[in-house]
Amino acid sequence: MAGREKRWRGLDRLEPADRSSRSTLVALVLTCATLITLDHVGGALDPARRLVGEVVGPAEDAANGVVAPFEAIPRWFHTKSGLEDRVEELEAQNAQLKQQVATTALDRNRLAEYDGLAGTATTLHHVLVPAHVIAYGPAQSFSQTVTIDAGTSSGIHADLTVLNNDGLVGRVLSATRTTATVVLLLDRHSVVGGRLGGSMEVGFLQGRGELSGGATLDLKLNDGAFVANEGDTAVTWGSEDGAPYIAGVPIGKVTAVYSSPRETSRRVEIKPFVDFTSLDLVGVAVPSGTRSDRGLVKPGKEATR
Amino acid sequence: MSLIRGFVAFLILLVAVVLQVTFFPHLAWHGVVPDLALLVVVAAGLTRGPQFAAILGFVGGLLLDLAPPADHYAGRWALALVVVGYVVGRLRVPGQGGRPEPVMVVAAAAAASFLGTSLFALTGLVLKDPVVSVPDMLQVILVALVWDVLLTPLLVPALMVLFRRTEPARVSLA
Structure with a gap:
């Protein structure tokens, strides 16, 4: 494919390139339609899906492992008022839970x-x-x-x-x-x-x-x-x-x-x-x-x- | 040599797809993430023309369709990205050293994003794959558009340089 491309550019003839890319487009669109139909009918693409999953899955896992620490960075920064709000909220929650525990026996x-x-x-x-x-x-x-x-x-x-x-x-x-x-x-x-x-x-x-x-x-x-x-x-x-x-x-x-x-x-x-x-x-x-x-x-x- | 170039392009797509499902969900707005694979196809189209971009779009779309979290019918993203690759490839500045204007790149990315996401949504509508209402769809399409336009200045120029470097004709001429 690369060889052909070199030739088109070298010759600088746009017409054949146009025609060729158009036929590529048609071929690819038809392939897509076939794939969609196959998947719609069901089952035929499961092996391919599994295969891609086997390869991409570990890659995603590794990427997530790399990304996770960076993703945590925003959580290091809190405003003071935000923290105070959080403490207040948790204290209220704690009091409520304590009360629940205390009244369980009564209930x-x-x-x-x-x-x-x-x-x-x-x-x-x-x-x-x-x-x-x-x-x-x-x-x-x-x-x-x-x-x-x-x-x-x-x-x-x-x-x-x-x-x-x-x-x-x-x-x-x-x-x-x-x-x-x-x-x-x-x-x-x-x-x-x-x-x-x-x-x-x-x-x-x-x-x-x-x-x-x-x-x-x-x-x-x-x-x-x-x-x-x-x-x-x-x-x-x-x-x-x-x-x-x-x-x-x-x-x-x-x-x-x-x-x-x-x-x-x-x-x-x-x-x-x-x-x-x-x-x-x-x-x-x-x-x-x-x-x-x-x-x-x-x-x-x-x-x- | 061309095998290695193809492999490099495939690797870029793979990284884009993996990042799209691992890193960007942490930044997602309303669950919508930028379409990195689409931006790769846009960059390829602007530098290497419709044929290469359409093929790259097909491979990238297929990866998106088959990579783990995907649940929709395989071939839907492939179809969308093939069309995107072809259309953006047609926008390429003809001639040897033709470099598109920065505004042109952003506009192309925006158009490609709208076209790609809409096509994907439309196939979903036709196939009744996930049943989503049209207003919801439009919202997702617009958010994705904003994301893609935001990321275009950061990613597309670098990707374009990369694709230009690995372009066979240029390598042989240099």
Whole structure:
């Protein structure tokens, strides 16, 4: 080809050169069309593609290896304000992630509480309004009450049973539109009709006005001659129409039995199942068909659990 | 001797193609990189005429079509660069020491870039290879044009000197 070119230039005849280049063009365009057709039909050019890839691929790899360090050069230069912005951004991100890590345990516990509450609703066959404890009454007032974040708009009114996934918490004393006050079992004025699970003996549980530490309840059995067993479980006895207490909610376990000769009944000490110092999610047992502005925890089918 | 010259030209194309897919993506604007292979063909066309440039365009285009990241039908870039090589070759200043004006070189590169990228896009449109809308295509074509015009003063004169040096007639006359 080079030889022919030399001849054309040497002779300086443009016409044949023109004709020759035109025929080259036609030939090349036709070749291209053929190639496109072959590739369009499929498969025929794969070996060629692979071959070129085998040769050019390593070349590209090597070139990239040479280029990469230079490509990094612009990253060495930063403005001070740019760096400050970056530090700020990363600090914010870090704080956010730290917060996420810190609240993971809380989220997990909340989920477990909701699961437990749903389970309780199923066991008791009762509809529950979920609520969170938002305030504890001070000990100076000598009464053990808490405020929950659900009120009449959620279908809560006075004299409803409040429980959580461990057992009985107390009853609703009064309710405003969005909050309700709950008397805990531990309050001195709280009296709950209870029954010992092992013997069906009935009695009354009274709070002792202590919240912290190993808060206990006193159970006074109606049958003075009966001796309760340690470890026996006390459940609610239940009232008419489920107010203020629905039946069958676990309250606590017998930890000690005292008999005093002066009184006709024996005093039984009950340790409640509920940890009153860390109350969070509670459920308020409402009659079925209650209208509520929040999702109710409804008893599921026993078989599905 | 002519084998070595051909090899040199092929090597230049290979370097252009490799740089086009390795180095320039770091500088890419909207993903569009300068068409180095096209600039090589332009330089060849302006110094060596239509036939040589068309053949060089065919080889370079085929490299672009077959080299690894390529996914389109083989022959599309080849077709575009063959036409570019031929057209730019026709613009060559006839005669022995004919050197094109610098403005002429830039204009030729711009025209070649527009022609080449458009042809490639058009074949894609006809073959429905990647389905791209025409406005998107025009944007890519224009960005490529700007890139090529920017790089022309840096690359094309040097390439033209190289091609002139390896021109058989000149070598034998000198």
